[in-house]
Amino acid sequence: MNCKYATLEKEHFITTVTLNNPPVNTLSSSCIGELRSLLQELATDDDTKTIILTGEGRFFAAGADIKEFVSKLGDHEQGLVLAEEGQALCDEIEALKKPVIAAINGPALGGGFELALSCHYRIVSDQAIVGLPELKLGLIPAFGGTQRLRKITGTATALDLILTSRSLSAHEAVEFNIAQQAVKEEELLKTAAALALSFVEGKSMTSVMRAVECIIQGSNESMEQGLERERKRFAELFLTSDAKEGIHAFIEKRKPDFHHS
Incomplete structure (x- = not known):
């Protein structure tokens, strides 16, 4: 598949999908659509046993493309479509039967954090921060963040993080059980690849x-x-x-x- 918003690398039955939508890897509608098609293809790819999702450059993903919202404000149906598109991508990632690891290399905010929350396992680099700042825009997380964060951290912590709109460091993400590991930036992809291999090596x-x-x-x-x-x-x-x-x-x-x- 020819991709505009991501690059693919396959090695040892591990496919690394790197978001590449400069400068901050925003999740535009077209990017979301491409990712959905790509992941549906990888779901049936015999050469892919596990998937690593990461970002190019300093950012994992800065979230939805807010500029797309401007022309759609005041339209209830367009609001539903935007939420449905983001939720569909995250739902499909979560429902994949092949393990999906989020290697969070930098800021994962708003929809970018929700994307990471839909993955089965999360590793953060020491350069990562995560958060759901949507209330500062007069909105709420709409790619599944209110539900997945609550399931991971519990209701009180989800309320705290969403209502304060505060971001968490890599250490704090592990402390709140949002990420399973925090590693140095230069070790992130190596650690993710070793983990991905351990999920499938020697197993059916x-x-x-x-x-x-x-x-x-x-x-x-x-x-x-x-x-x-x-x-x-x-x-x-x-x-x-x-x-x-x-x-x-x-x-x-x-x-x-x-x-x-």
């Missing part, structure tokens, strides 16, 4: 994808629904050649030779 993608599905979808379901999904996916794996290979390899004390089927 048939089980990796079902595990991601159960965890992510289960977070939006009742415990009963989540357990039902878990039972069904476990039973489905009993029919796969990879499960047969993995179990026999364990008994025979050798490395499994998975074919991801």
